[in-house]
Amino acid sequence: MHWTVLDSPIGEFSVATDGTSVQGTHFGRVDAAVDEPTDPLSWQAVTELRAYFAGELTAFTVPVSVPRGSEFERAVWREMTRIPYGETSTYGEVARVVGDPGAARAVGVACNRNPVPVIVPCHRIVGAGGKLVGFGGGLPRKVHLLELEARVALQRAWS
Structure with missing residues (x-):
């Protein structure tokens, strides 16, 4: 490594x-x-x-391999990569998509165990109603990443 x-x-x-x-x-x-x-x-x-x-890249192309994690965690991590740049999803929404609607807290645990933060964008998952809760890198970093993506997405949409 x-x-x-x-x-x-x-x-x-x-x-x-x-x-x-x-x-x-x-x-x-x-x-x-x-x-x-x-x-x-x-x-x-x-x-x-x-x-x-720098706000110049909105989709990573570098190959990623995650050799560990439960089946549920890997499903959550895959779903994270499907959340569009500049957008968010909630823990509950991700739980529903991966087939376990009552597992919002387990989605939070999977986010915390994400071995490839930023590239696998766990920062795009927020609490119900858009509330900023939990982030392994600390909430200030989560806010920075979400603000960066929102600004870049808005600039691209209006150019």
């Missing part, structure tokens, strides 16, 4: 690749992280993340 750290508007952000896919991301610096990518996939991941944080 190769970890690379980049500076971002939400602080240091680390990304892990295995040569074929992104395996994880982390808010902050991971001890083993280097400051410059060491392989083509790490370069692609860092380049896409920088473009995302």
Whole structure:
């Protein structure tokens, strides 16, 4: 596993690749992280993340592989990737889509266990009525990501 750290508007952000896919991301610096990518996939991941944080990228193309998680968690993580850029869904809505309407809290747990935050956009899931609740990276980071996406989506819609 190769970890690379980049500076971002939400602080240091680390990304892990295995040569074929992104395996994880982390808010902050991971001890083993280097400051410059060491392989083509790490370069692609860092380049896409920088473009995302700059408001220039709305869809990641870097390959992602999540080798762990329960069937339910993996279903939630897949659903996260279907929430359009600049939009949100609620924990309850995601629970319904993945087939367990009473599992809103379990969706929250799956969000917290998301091994690839930002690329797999758990920040797009909010509480009932749009309430901002919970985020592994802290609510200020969630607000920043949602505001970035809303601003960029609005700019693109009006251009």
